[in-house]
Amino acid sequence: MDFIDQRGSGAVLAAVDQLAHEDHAQITISTAHKAKGREWANVRIADDFTPPKDGDQRGADGRPLLGSIDDTEARLAYVAVTRTRSRLDLGGLSSIQHHPDGNPAQGPC
Template sequence: MVPTAHKAKGREWAPVRIGEDFTEPFDQEETDGNGAPLAGDNQDAEVRLACVAVTRARHRLDINGLG
C-alpha cells in the first residue's frame, strides 16, 4: 500500500518511507522576482503535512525524501 500523506492522517504503519515530493523549505525572507515576499502559507501547510507523515511510523522511519 502506498498512501499519500494526506490520506495517512489518523493511520499508522510499521515502516514508513517519506517520498521525495515534498517541496524544499525556503528562507522566509526570500522574495519573488519583483521584490515581494514569498507567501509562507504553502510552506506552513507543507511542514504540517510532513509532521503528519513522519508520525505515522510505528517501528521504522525513512526520511530521505525530506529536504
C-alpha cells in the first residue's frame, strides 16, 4: 500500500518538519542528480543504478565479463563517485570492479 495513502499526508509533513538541517545531520540522503557540485566526507552508493549486462566474453575464472555500460548511467555514476572527500563505498556500483575496461591492478576501492 502507498505510504501516503496508509499514513496520510499530515504524517509525512510532520516527519519532514522533524528532519535536521543538513549542517547538523549525521546522514544526508541525496540523488546523484542533486549531488552534482556537492561533497561529503563519506559516500555510499545505493543499489539503484542499472548494472551492465553480462557480455559475450569470459574472464580467466570462466565468469562472464560485464558488457558495455550505458553512457547516461556512466556519467551519473561518475558524478556519484566523485562526491566523496575521504571514503567511498561503491555499493550498487561494485560490479564495475569486474568490468574488462577497469584496472584490476588498482584493487577494490
